[in-house]
Structures are given as structure tokens and as C-alpha cells.
Amino acid sequence: MYAHERSLVKKMEGKPFVLLGVNSDTDKTELKKAMEKEHITWRSFWNGGSTGGPISTAWNVQGWPTLYLIDHQGTIKKKWVGSPRPEILDEEIEKLVRAAGPES
Numbered sequence: 001m002y003a004h005e006r007s008l009v010k011k012m013e014g015k016p017f018v019l020l021g022v023n024s025d026t027d028k029t030e031l032k033k034a035m036e037k038e039h040i041t042w043r044s045f046w047n048g049g050s051t052g053g054p055i056s057t058a059w060n061v062q063g064w065p066t067l068y069l070i071d072h073q074g075t076i077k078k079k080w081v082g083s084p085r086p087e088i089l090d091e092e093i094e095k096l097v098r099a100a101g102p103e104s
Helices: 002-011 027-039 053-060 087-097
Strands: 022-023 045-047 067-070 076-081
Touching: 002 087, 027 045, 045 087, 076 087
Parallel strands: 022 045
Antiparallel strands: 067 076
16 A cells, blocks of 8 residues: 555645554664665654554554544544555545645
8 A cells, every 4th residue: 555655745745744654563773774765754653563453452453454533633533454545545544634624
């Protein structure tokens, strides 16, 4: 999903949009190298090296990837377990960005 995520970050630049990642790789050093190689410029949190780490536990994540779409008021609007089709994800994001206000 990295290519699509990179395109979203670029497309939504200057709009009320934030992409956050959570990664469960076991080796944090290798993860950092992979993030550099993949040009991950958005904030990405480390889940303690396990899919059962503190972030996935707090958010009740049962499968990877899990995507949450959260509006500007902090309400979870959509949740996908597995990768949604990019056009569906983009459409849902654009609706929420429009709803966030005139600055979008």
C-alpha cells in the first residue's frame, strides 16, 4: 500500500488530512531502513515488534492491514480489515476532507 499512501499524502497536501501508520515489524532498525527505502514521510508508530503490541491491542486490531478513517471531529467513520480498493478509499477520504470545511 506504500505507493498509494505516498500518492494520498501528495494529493492531500495542504488539506485537512493526516496519514498515520502503525508498524509491527520485529526489528526496529530494519524497519527504519525499509521506511527510508519506501519514502515513508508520514508519522508511523512502532507497535512494539508484534501484531499483539500496545497499539493494535488498544484499537482491537484483529487483522493486517486494518485501516480506520477518522473525521475531523475524531469520529471513526469507516474501518477496513484488509486493503480496500484504492478508488473506494480515495472517495471516502475526499468526502471527509470536503466535510471538514472550506479550507479543504
